Amino acid sequence: DTGVSQDPRHKITKRGQNVTFRCDPISEHNRLYWYRQTLGQGPEFLTYFQNEAQLEKSRLLSDRFSAERPKGSFSTLEIQRTEQGDSAMYLCASSLVRAYLNTGELFFGEGSRLTVL
Amino acid sequence: KNQVEQSPQSLIILEGKNCTLQCNYTVSPFSNLRWYKQDTGRGPVSLTIMTFSENTKSNGRYTATLDADTKQSSLHITASQLSDSASYICVVSGQAGTALIFGKGTTLSVSS
Numbered sequence: 001d002t003g004v005s006q007d008p009r010h011k012i013t014k015r016g017q018n019v020t021f022r023c024d025p026i027s028e029h030n031r032l033y034w035y036r037q038t039l040g041q042g043p044e045f046l047t048y049f050q051n052e053a054q055l056e057k058s059r060l061l062s063d064r065f066s067a068e069r070p071k072g073s074f075s076t077l078e079i080q081r082t083e084q085g086d087s088a089m090y091l092c093a094s095s096l097v098r099a100y101l102n103t104g105e106l107f108f109g110e111g112s113r114l115t116v117l
Numbered sequence: 118k119n120q121v122e123q124s125p126q127s128l129i130i131l132e133g134k135n136c137t138l139q140c141n142y143t144v145s146p147f148s149n150l151r152w153y154k155q156d157t158g159r160g161p162v163s164l165t166i167m168t169f170s171e172n173t174k175s176n177g178r179y180t181a182t183l184d185a186d187t188k189q190s191s192l193h194i195t196a197s198q199l200s201d202s203a204s205y206i207c208v209v210s211g212q213a214g215t216a217l218i219f220g221k222g223t224t225l226s227v228s229s
Contacts, residue, residue, distance in 0.1 A: 042220050091160055093160075106163065111160050
């Protein structure tokens with residue numbers, strides 16, 4: 001399978017615990033995005049990387065959230081001291097962008113569903 | 118404010134019938150408009166991408182239209198199948214790298 005893969009698919013944790021999600025994008029894609037989606041809503045932008053550089057972060061990304069893409073390949077999204085409001089589907093997407101202003105076609109992973117008890 | 122509004126919020130149709138989903142946007146400047154299909158508990162899958170100069174684009178039984186003057190798009194599904202039951206999300210891209218504005222989606226249920 002050469003699509004975007006996310007791990008784990010499901011995570012149940014207790015409030016206050018830390019969780020980490022991993023995303024493996026399509027291999028030649030230079031952009032990687034993280035989104036959060038709650039029930040009945042469209043995905044909300046969290047952050048994106050161009051290769052290993054994190055170029056933008058949403059205001060939704062509080063200081064408890066941190067994302068990395070150390071070698072420009074896979075990425076991790078860590079949530080520290082989880083709260084019940086963090087319960088959501090966390091979606092990763094990747095794209096190949098050739099022009100600076102071109103977002104490219106996004107390919108999404110299946111998501112990581114987080115439940116905070 | 119850049120916004121994407123979709124209607125209806127939800128829709129129930131009988132298998133074999135056609136339906137049309139609407140998307141209105143206020144995103145400016147405009148780069149392209151995308152429609153995604155999202156099955157329950159899965160990630161979105163791209164159906165079409167249309168740029169400013171494209172009025173119609175088809176992908177099998179899915180046909181998207183774009184009127185950049187009125188900032189409206191529609192997604193028409195022909196001869197619906199049970200597998201079309203999903204959320205359909207309209208996404209508009211501005212000209213900045215991350216300016217992807219997502220609609221909340223229309224939930225389509227196809228029943229037999």
